[in-house]
C-alpha cells in the first residue's frame with residue numbers, strides 16, 4: 457500500500473466549487489460527455505479496458521482526487537465509448553479502511569454528476585452469506601444494510617449543499633428497479649440465468665474480514681452478501697439524483713461455521729474477479745447498449 461501524506465489524510469470534504477473545478481478540468485481534456493459512470497470493484501478493473509477511444513487520467517494527476525492504495529484498484533479514471541455510448545469508468549475505488557474520510561471516498565460520485573453522468577453502474581467483490589449462493593454468482597443489488605451509516609458514518613453528514621441534493625434523501629428507491637429488470641432480461645438473453653441473483657448487500661468498514669458470529673448476524677438480518685464498499689457511493693449518487701445500478705460478484709463464501717477450514721482472503725477475491733471478468737463485461741456492455749436504445753433509461 458502507498459503511504460498517504462498527512463495533508464491527504466487531513467482533508468475531509470470538498471465544496472461544490474472545488475468539485476466543479478475538478479469536473480471542468482477533466483472536461484477540458486476530453487470531447488466526451490459521459491452519461492454513464494462505471495465503478496470497477498476489486499479485481500474487476502478489466503471493465504475499463506472494454507472502452508474504446510480512451511482518454512485516461514491517473515488519479516494522482518486529477519485535482520482533489522484521492523489515490524488508490526488497494527491491490528486490484530489501479531487508480532485511473534478512464535473516459536471512452538462503449539458501443540458508441542460515452543462512459544467514464546473508475547478503474548479503482550476508495551474504501552473507508554484506506555483512511556480517507558467517507559466524504560472523500562465518495563467525491564467521485566459528485567464529480568460524475570458534474571460531468572453530466574445520469575446513470576451510475578457500480579460493481580464490487582463480496583462474500584456470499586446466502587447459503588444458495590456459489591462463488592462466481594453475480595448478485596444484482598436490490599437493497600442494502602448500511603452499518604457505518606446506522607452508526608452515524610454517512611457521507612452526507614455535515615453541512616448540506618442544496619446544489620447537490622436535499623438534506624434528507626430517500627433511500628427506499630436507491631436501486632433503480634427498471635435497471636434491475638434490465639439486468640435480469642439481459643442476463644437471461646446472455647445465458648447467465650444460472651448464476652445471476654438478486655439480493656441485499658451489507659457494508660462493513662473493513663479491512664478485517666468478518667468473524668463467524670458477524671456473518672451469522674448479517675444473515676439473520678437479511679443480508680445476502682457482505683463487502684466494504686459501494687453503499688457510500690450509492691448514498692451520494694442518489695443524493696445528487698443519479699440513477700443507480702449495482703452488482704456484487706460473489707468472490708468467496710462468507711464463513712458461517714466453526715468447523716469450516718475456509719479463510720477469507722484478498723487473493724481469492726482477485727482471482728474470482730478474473731474468472732468472471734468476461735461475463736461481467738458482457739453484462740455491463742449489453743446493459744449500456746440497451747440504455748442507448750431507450751432514452752427513458754438515462
Ligand SMILES: O=P(O)(O)O[C@H]1O[C@H](CO)[C@@H](O)[C@H]1O
Nearest residue numbers: 497498580581684685722725
Ligand atoms: O468492494 P470492492 O472494492 O470490490 O472490494 C472488496 O474486496 C476487498 C476485500 O477483498 C474489500 O475492499 C471489499 O470491499
